[in-house]
């Protein structure tokens with residue numbers, strides 16, 4: 039089947055915190071070196087953030103490194119954790135507070151933020167677009183394109199505009215091939231070119 043193919047230097051599948059941060063960092067590095075780098079990020083949700091778990095306690099260390107001026111740029115980290123209270127529930131009606139000194143470090147959240155991770159991703163998406171990342175929401179990576187040597191060369195996006203019966207609607211758009219030189223992919227998978 040004939041399909042339109044777009045080529046980029048880097049293709050990132052998945053606009054979660056990992057994919058967006060990778061896109062931003064790559065563009066920052068390219069800009070620092072004065073190099074052109076065409077980065078494409080595909081997100082299957084209708085918009086960036088649409089498929090992201092809504093609430094999270096957010097530890098900002100990585101964001102401090104990636105975008106140190108996040109506060110000035112209006113990042114939606116608005117509710118800082120002021121205090122931790124950890125309880126041991128010994129029965130349906132009884133609980134005892136564990137002294138903070140005995141609470142493991144990983145359960146301490148002072149200085150972290152309670153966020154909507156979807157909103158954080160929407161904001162990261164804006165930062166990525168400001169760095170000229172080609173962000174394509176509504177495009178699932180549906181199939182992997184392999185080279186003759188078996189290397190990953192890109193992905194084919196899903197068809198758009200099919201009815202529930204699988205028939206093409208007026209809005210139908212066929213799949214696109216999107217190729218790249220380097221891949222990083224959503225959580226749990228990591229594809230790299232050979």
Ligand SMILES: Cc1cc2nc3c(=O)[nH]c(=O)nc-3n(C[C@H](O)[C@H](O)[C@H](O)COP(=O)(O)OP(=O)(O)OC[C@H]3O[C@@H](n4cnc5c(N)ncnc54)[C@H](O)[C@@H]3O)c2cc1C
Pocket residue numbers: 051052053054055056057080081082083087089090091093094095096097155177178179180224225226
């Ligand atoms: C119930 C729960 C609670 C959590 N609470 C916290 C917390 O309080 N604090 C914390 O730090 N972490 C928390 N986490 C973990 C945190 O959500 C993840 O570590 C983080 O979201 C991982 O980011 P990611 O970008 O790797 O993947 P994801 O956030 O999963 O993002 C993947 C993105 O890729 C897109 N995608 C997937 N497949 C395709 C495809 N084929 N084509 C195109 N796009 C695709 C998805 O739509 C999604 O937008 C929690 C997780 C869960 C499940």
